[in-house]
Amino acid sequence: MPIVLIFDCGSTNLRTIAMNEKGKVVASYHLANNTQPDPENPDYHIWDFNEIWQKLVICAKQTLTQLTLQQVSLKDVVGISVTTFGVDGAPFNKQGKQIYPIISWKCPRTLPVMENLACYLDVDALYERNGIGQYSFNTLFKLLWLKEHKPEIYIQMDKWVFISSMLTQRLTGVFTTDRTMAGTSMMTNLATNDWDDEVLNVLGLSSAHFPMMVSAGEKIGHLSPTLAMQFGLNEVPVISCGHDTQFAVFGSGAELNRPVLSSGTWEILMVRTEQAEPHIEFVPQGLTTEFDAQNTRFNPAMQWVGSGVMEWIGKLYFADVVGTDSYYSTMINEGRQVAVGANGVRLQGSFVATDKTVGLGQISGLSMHNTRGQIYRAALEYMALQLRNGLNVLQQVSRFQA
The missing domain is CATH 3.30.420.40 (ATPase, nucleotide binding domain)
Structure with a gap:
């Protein structure tokens, strides 16, 4: 029976889940997730992406081992998908290197930015366009903070990558933007179903600063040969899944x-x-x-x-x-x-x-x-x-x- 392997990056736990075509979980493994204090300010919270990745690799190996012990062939794993919490991500340079840590949604550094949003944009008009409530962890506030407090980093930014797409890039080598993650950012437009031009102008960015947008269910690429060998899998397709909230409501069948x-x-x-x-x-x-x-x-x-x-x-x-x-x-x-x-x-x-x-x-x-x-x-x-x-x-x- 075909099996899909889900990489689930949550704020509290990191897990991988093997699920069959009937929706039954046949194997899983989890490890705790946690933020780290920012070396520049212990009151700030960041995610260590390498730590997250290494833990998910451990989870994947443990989950696949469980399948083997159940005498399930790893050739039955026909695809991989990733789901994560929203809003968080990091800047990358032209060489595809992450150049600043992931600012966690738990971090208080963006509160003053949110409180001064009216200095940048018409708050009511912005809400009418994007429908997103004001939360200090929204991606917009992170980018405004980087622009004002880390201009030397900001000017090097070739692209902004959400954490779900950071994981799919590790799996495939392909940079993308998951549409459901973009929809949490406070930077999109409900009418155009795309990025909001006025927000991008305020940020001094263009749509080119965000990798190609993909919708849930679209193929991003294939599992890299190195990881396929490490996991004992075929070079299976990696499918966009995106924000865990949308994953939950769609998966409910409602x-x-x-x-x-x-x-x-x-x-x-x-x-x-x-x-x-x-x-x-x-x-x-x-x-x-x-x-x-x-x-x-x-x-x-x-x-x-x-x-x-x-x-x-x-x-x-x-x-x-x-x-x-x-x-x-x-x-x-x-x-x-x-x-x-x-x-x-x-x-x-x-x-x-x-x-x-x-x-x-x-x-x-x-x-x-x-x-x-x-x-x-x-x-x-x-x-x-x-x-x-x-x-x-x-x-x-x-x-x-x-």
């Missing part, structure tokens, strides 16, 4: 106008539509619109921090069981004993991580009689309310009824 919840560090409630209608009034609530895996379709989405908040609650109030086998079961059992309403405890506001000392989130209704189980229950109810509110917004902007 039809158009059927909302899908992708859960992880971020909760992302999205829907596949044939029209994109940006509504700037909902941006503060987390509305964004990205390119769909299929050309000329779109993914309006509501997003908020999900397991990131729950893990923060866990580490703060369940420190005695963090790292043990009973960590999650303890939280769940104690939360289960609490009635609806969490005895008046509520989580309110926004708990998005920033480098500011005072955030926008609140835990209210506390007294000396409250328990950690009530706080955990309140966090779950907060997540449920975020989901309900997100669905209401999506139904309004996308004109469907769930």
Whole structure:
């Protein structure tokens, strides 16, 4: 039975997955992923691409070994694809060499750039064109930061390559730009389905600074002979897959106008539509619109921090069981004993991580009689309310009824 090998680069874990044509995972292996402090500033976060690549190579070898132990022929592996988190990438010079580290989406260095966006562009008009909400990790802010703070690097940049395409380039030797990754950048145009000319003018760039754009499902190239020999595979095609959010919603099998919840560090409630209608009034609530895996379709989405908040609650109030086998079961059992309403405890506001000392989130209704189980229950109810509110917004902007 034909098998595809998926390279999955997540913020928390790196994994490879062998999947058959029925969608069944037949082998997998994962290793932890982590940012590194920038040598120039320990408060900044970067991704070490060589570390990521080496870990994925280990994962691939382990996954393929599992197949061999199952007496599956590696000749059954007929293709490879790559999916990653969005927005992050790096500049490359004319020789195809990476000339600056990947600035992580976790890095606070771009916050001042985002706050001063109106100095560069008409913010409302920009949103109407690209549909992307303002998040400090957006690619646009990284490029503006490089232009202003690293002009000696910026002037050498021949091309900007997203992290998914950095991985496919390692596999094939071919530089490309995955369309779904470009759609996360805040630099595209929903109407033209391409790069936004005004943004490129502000950056002092042209479309030539971005490798050929490919859509999910398109062939990028073939596995290099060196890697084919290293993995024991044929020189199989490497297929564009792109941003993990689009990978999730398309892979779910959901039809158009059927909302899908992708859960992880971020909760992302999205829907596949044939029209994109940006509504700037909902941006503060987390509305964004990205390119769909299929050309000329779109993914309006509501997003908020999900397991990131729950893990923060866990580490703060369940420190005695963090790292043990009973960590999650303890939280769940104690939360289960609490009635609806969490005895008046509520989580309110926004708990998005920033480098500011005072955030926008609140835990209210506390007294000396409250328990950690009530706080955990309140966090779950907060997540449920975020989901309900997100669905209401999506139904309004996308004109469907769930």
